[in-house]
Amino acid sequence: MKHYIGLCLLLLVLATNQVVAQEKFITLSGKITDAGSHQPVIYANIQLKSGSIGTVANTAGDFIFKVAEKFWQDTLLISCIGYKTVTLPLPSASLQDMDIQLEPSVYLLPAVSVNVRDGFGLLRKMISSIPANYDTADVRLTAFYRENIRLMADTINFNESVLDIYKTYHTGRDHKDQIHIIKGRKKKVDWSKDPQLYGWISNITNTAYSSLNEDLQKYLDAKNNILNERNFRYYTCDYKETIREGDHNLLVLTLQPKDDSRKALVQAKIYIDEATMALVRCELKTTPAGNDYLNRHQKGGIGYTIMSKIVKATIDFTNISLVITYKQYGNKTYLSTVQRHWDWVVNSKKRGMKDVPWTGDFYLLVTDMTKDSLQRFATGISNDKASMNNEVGNNYDPSFWENYNILLPELQDSVKPKKDAARPAGKVTHVSNRQNGFTRADTLRGALSPLRSCYDVSFYHLDVDLNMETRSIAGSNQIRFKVVAPFNRMQIDLYANMHIQKILYEDQPLSFIREEDAVFVSFPATLSAGSEETITVYYDGIPQVPDFKIPMHGGILWDKDEKGNPWVQVVCQGSGASLWWPNKDHLSDEPDSMRISITIPNGFTEISNGRLQRKTPAGSDKTRYEWLVTYPINNYNATFCIGKYTNFKDTYVSGHDTLTLDYYVMPYNVERARTMFAQVKPMLACYEQHFGKYPFPRDGFTLLEGLYPMEHQSSVCIGKIKAGMQLDYTPLLWHESAHEWWGNAISCKDIADMWIHEAFATYAESLMMECSDGKDAGVAYLNAQKDGVKNREPVVGVYNVNHIHYDIGDMYTKGSLLLNTFRFVLNNDTQWFTLLKDIQQHFRYQTLSSDDLVNYISLRTGKDYTWFFDQYLKYTHIPKLEISLKEKGNNLQLTYRWLADVSGFKMPVKVTLAPERFGFIYPTTQWQTITLKQMREDDFEVDEDHFYIQVTEV
Template structure:
C-alpha cells in the first residue's frame, strides 16, 4: 500500500511545476549571457533610483513610457550599459537634456555619455521605450506579461520575470548585485481598471485620454525582477499585524474567500517575526495581490494565485498530511520577503540563498503551528522532489542560476546543519541573527557559509562544499569485518567530515565519521542494527557486503 501511494504521489509531482522562477540549467553560455551576467566596465555605476512611468494598452498588448535612472558612477563612465530586450524599441535616451547615441548588442543597450560621467559623480538618464513585451505562455515558469480576462470579462494583466529578467519590459541594470534605493512606479491604465504595484499608494491622476495613472513609491532597496504591474478590476481590503499594514487586492467575486483565506497571514507573521525578525519592509507595507498565475515573491506586493486553496493548488507536495493544513503560496512567497527580497544573492548562481532558505521557512511555519516532528516529516517528504544530479550553485558571471535542487535540497541542508548544531536555542538565535545582520544586503554563498560556521566549533565548510558544489549526497558506509562494525564517509570533498546521530538498541548517540574506517564501540550483530537519524540528516546510507 505504501509503495502504491508513493508511486501515485511521484506521478502527481511529475505533472506539477515546482519552481516559481525560470531555470535554464545551461552548460554552454553565449555572449548575451555574459553581457547580462557579468559586471563589465560599462556597468560600473550604482543605481540610486528608478522613476518608471509606463502606459499599458490592454487591447494592443502594448506598453510605452520611460525609466528615469539615477546613478552614481563608481569609475569614470564614458559608456553605460542599460538592459532592454531586443524586441522592445528604444525611442530615445536623454542625458543632460540631449539625445545620446547608443548601440545595441543582444539585450543590452550601450549609451555614449557625452560628456562622460566622472567617478563618484551622481547623474541620471531618461530612457524612453515602447513595444509589445514578450507574453508568457506558462507564467511564472516562463517570463513575460499576461493579458488575461477575469470571470466577468474584465482585462486582468500582470507580469512575472524572475530568471528571464526585468529588462523584458523596462530598461534597467538587470543584475542582482545592484538595487535602486527607492523606486517611483506610475502605471497608466484604462479608467475602469486599477493598477497595483510595489510599495505605498501615492494617489491616482485622471489623464485626458481615458486613462488613469496609479502612482506607487518603494522606500526600500528592491530587486529588479520584483518591480511589477498588476492591472485588474480589483477591490481592496485592509488588516493589520502589530505595526504592519496588511493590504489585499482581489477580484470582487473572491472577496469573501480572500477575507477568510488571508487570515493565515497573521499566523505566518507571528511565526516569522519570532524566527526571522521583523518584516523587512514595514515602511512599504505588506500586500497580497490576486494574479492570473500561481504566485511570485514581488516585494511588498506578493502575487497570489493559489485559488484560495490549502496546499499547492490543493495538492500535497510533501506526501504528508501537514502540507494541506496551510496555503503554500501565502507562506512560500511571503517567506521570500526575508530570503530573496531583503537578503539578496549578488549573482544568480547563488540563488539557493533565496530558495533554500525560503523552502526551509515553510518547515519553520509548520513547526511554529504544529510542532517540530511535523516540520521534520515535511522536510523528509519533500526530498522526493530532489534529483541530486547537478550541483546547486550555478556558474558565476553568465546569468546561470544553478540546479532546481536549490529548493528542497537547500532546505534539507539547512535542517542537517541544525542537527549538526544539536542545540535548538543556538540554531534559532543564529538564524535570526543571519536575517537581521544581512537585512537589505546583497551577499554571496561565502557570506552565508561563514555566518553559520563561526557560530559553532565544528567546521561546516566541507558540509557546504559537498551539498552545494557537488551533485551527490555524502554516503555513510557501514561494513562488518572480523566481528566488528566499521563506518566511514564516502564523499566528493576531500577530507569530508560531518557528525551524524544514530540509534543503537534504543539509545541515541552521535558518531563522528571521517573518510577513514572507524570501529563502532558498541557491540552489535550487524550494520542493520545501527539506525541513522535520517529525518535529521539528509544523507545516503549504504551497508557494504561483508568482506
C-alpha cells in the same frame, strides 16, 4: 519495491455516472476456502476455460462473477497456486452463496537435489537467476485494474479500467513507467454523509502506478525489499514443501521475522519454479513492526499532515496484504498480477469515530504483453499523482462494460497506438545552460563588466502607459546613479525587441548602440567618481509573453478572470526585468528606493510595490497609479498586476509595532480570501520568531491574488484562489511570503546563487508547519521534499551568464534539506535560530554570494563549514555514509566512513548508540570502528529523518 507503499491522500470531490447493463447475464457469487482449514483462499482466480472472462476473489475469499449469455456454454475454472484447480459446469441460472473448496496440491518429492533446510540458499539461487529469468527490456502491457475502497459497510470508491502500460526496467526519474487509460468506469457513490472525510480517504495517489512499483524483481535493491539481501538478517527462511502446479514443481519458502526483530516489516511465502529457479509468486503481509513503519513513514508526508488537520481525522495502518505473481512469456517472466489489501482504522473525535475500519482492495491483472514497435507515450499519460477515481472519468461504454469481469479478446484493437501517441519533435529553441552552452548574450546579461561596475544605481522612476488592447508599453525610466569609477560609457539593459526612442542626460540626447539585449550609452565627457548623475530612457514596445516550456522564462501574462474581464501580470525573475523596462539588469545592484507609475484604462485596479501614493486621472479614460518603494528592491521584483480587484485591509501588531496588511483579490473570492488570509498573522509571528522583524514596515505587507505566484517585494502574489483549494493550510502562501526575508530583504548577487532565496523560503514552509503543528509535523514536511530532489545538477549554477533556464527544483528541495541537516549538525536550536536572525541583520538590504554566506556562518559558529556547503551545493551527490555491522557476543561492532566529493568531509551524524537512543558519531572519509555495548544489528539505525544523506551497508 521502490516505495513499499506509496501513499499520499488528496481531497478530490468528483461526479460520477451510474452503470447500466443491456445484455442478459447470470451472476455467480460465493466464497472460496481451503478444504482442510476452511480459511478463505485469497485472490483465487475464477475464469472461463476459454479464457474469455474472469475475476478474482477478495481477501475474504468472496467473489462476484457475471457471465454474459454468449459465454453460457463454457466451463468454470477456479484456481490458485498451491491448490488443485476445480472445474465446474456453468449453471443455467444465477447462484448465490456458492461454497467452493480447494484442495491443497502438495507434491512431495522422493529426492531433492538441494539442501531443503537451506531456505536462504534457495532464495539466493533464485535471486542470482533473476537476470536469466526476468526480462529487463522495456515492454508494452495491457492490464485490467480495479480499486475498491470501503468505510465500514459503505463503498466510497469503486472504479475499474483497462490500461495500456509502457513498463520499463529503468528506475530513474527520466525513464519511468507510463500508463494510458483505455477505458474505465466508476460506481456512483454517495458522499453526502461527510463529503470532506469521504473525499479525503477515498482518493489515493494513483494506485495503478504504485502497483507497478511493487515489482520485487525490478526494485531488487530497494531499501525495504524483502529480496534485498541486507534484509535477510532480520528473518528466518525455511523450505516448506514442493507442490505441483500444472507441469511445474514449485518450491515453497517462508520468511518469518526473527524473534523481537524490529526491522522485519513483513512475513512472506515465496514460490519458485524448481527447474528454472524463477520467481512465480510472493505473498506478503505486514508485521506489527511493518505497520508501525508505515504509520511513521508512508501515510503521505505533508499531504497527510495538512489534510488530517483540515478534516480533523486520523488514519492508521493495521494491515497490508500483498500478492505478486509472475508469468512466463517465451523464455522470460513478466509481472502478471499485483493484488493488494489495505486495512486502516479511522479516528475522528469531531465525528465520534474510534477505530472505524477502512479497507481498500487494489487489483492489477496483466492480460497481454508485446515487445513490438515499442515507443514511449507522448500524450494521454495518466497522472501518477492523481487518484484513479479521478483519472478514470465518467464515460460509460456499454459495448465494453457488459459485466464486471476481465475481457481479453476484445482488448486487442483497443491497445493499438493512437495516431497522436507519438509526435515528431518540433523546432527546438536554444536555451543557454550547462548542456547547451552559453553565448555572448548570456555574458552581456550575467557578467558584472567594467561598464556596469563603474556605477551604482540609487533610484529608479519607472513611468509607463499600458495599452491593454495592443498589449504594448510606452513610457520612461529615470535612472539615478552614483559614479563609482570615472567613465564616459556605460551599459544598461533592455530586450532587443523593445524600442528605445531616446536617452536624455541633462536634457540632452545621448548616443547609444545596442548588442543583443545590452545597451551601451556614451557620454560627451567623462563622469567624475563620486558624482551623482541621472539619465532618462524613453522607450516603447510589446514585451514578450512567458514560454512555460522553457524553465524560468518570463514575460507579461495576459488572461481573463472568471467573469471574462482582462487580468494582467508581469513575471520576470529568470529572464530579467529588462524584458519590459530599461535598467541595470544585474542582481548585484539594487536601487535604494523606487517610484513606479503605471497608467491603465479606467475601471481596473493596478497594484505595484510599496505603498500607493496617489491615483490621478490621465485624460478621460485612463488612471495613473503612483507607488513608492522606500527600501532597496531587486529589479525582477518591480511589478504590476492589473484586474478588477477589490481591496480589504487589516493590521498586524507585533510588540510596539503595527504593520499594515493590504489584500487584493477578485470580488468573487473575497470570502475564500478571508479564510485563507487568517493564516497571515500566525505566519508573520512564526517568521519573526525565527528570522526577525518583518523587513519592510514602511511599505506595509500586501498579498494579492494573481495569475502566477511570485514574491514581488511588499506586494506578494499568491496565484489564483480557486474553488476546492485548501484555505486553512496554504504552503504556497507561506513560501512566497517567506521571500520577504529570503530573496527580498537579502538577495543574491548572481542568479547562480538563487538557492539563497529558494532554499530558505522552502525551509521556512517547514518552520510554519512546526509553528502550527509541532516539530514532528515539520519533520514530516521536510522528509516529503526528498522525493522532489533530482540531483542532476549542482544547486549552485554557473556564474556570470544568468544561468537560470534549466530545472532549478533542487535549489528549493535539496537546498531546504541541507539547511535542516545543518540545523541538526549544529545540534543547538538556540544557536541555529540566532544564526538565521544574525544573517538577516548582517546582510539586510544587501546582496550576497554563496561564499559571503558560508564565510559568515563559519565566522558566527566559530568553525569552518566550507566542506559541508561545498558538498551539498557544488556536487550532485549527497554524502554517503558507508557502514558495516558485525555482532560480537552481546555487542555490535560498527565500522563507518563518508564517501563524498569534498576531501575532508567530516559531518557528524546521529545513530543509535544504544537501543532507542540516538547519539553522534564523527565519521570522516577514513574508516573508523567503534563497539556499541548491548546492541544488535536489529537495534541500529541512522537518523535519516534529520540528516539528508545516503546510507549504504557494505
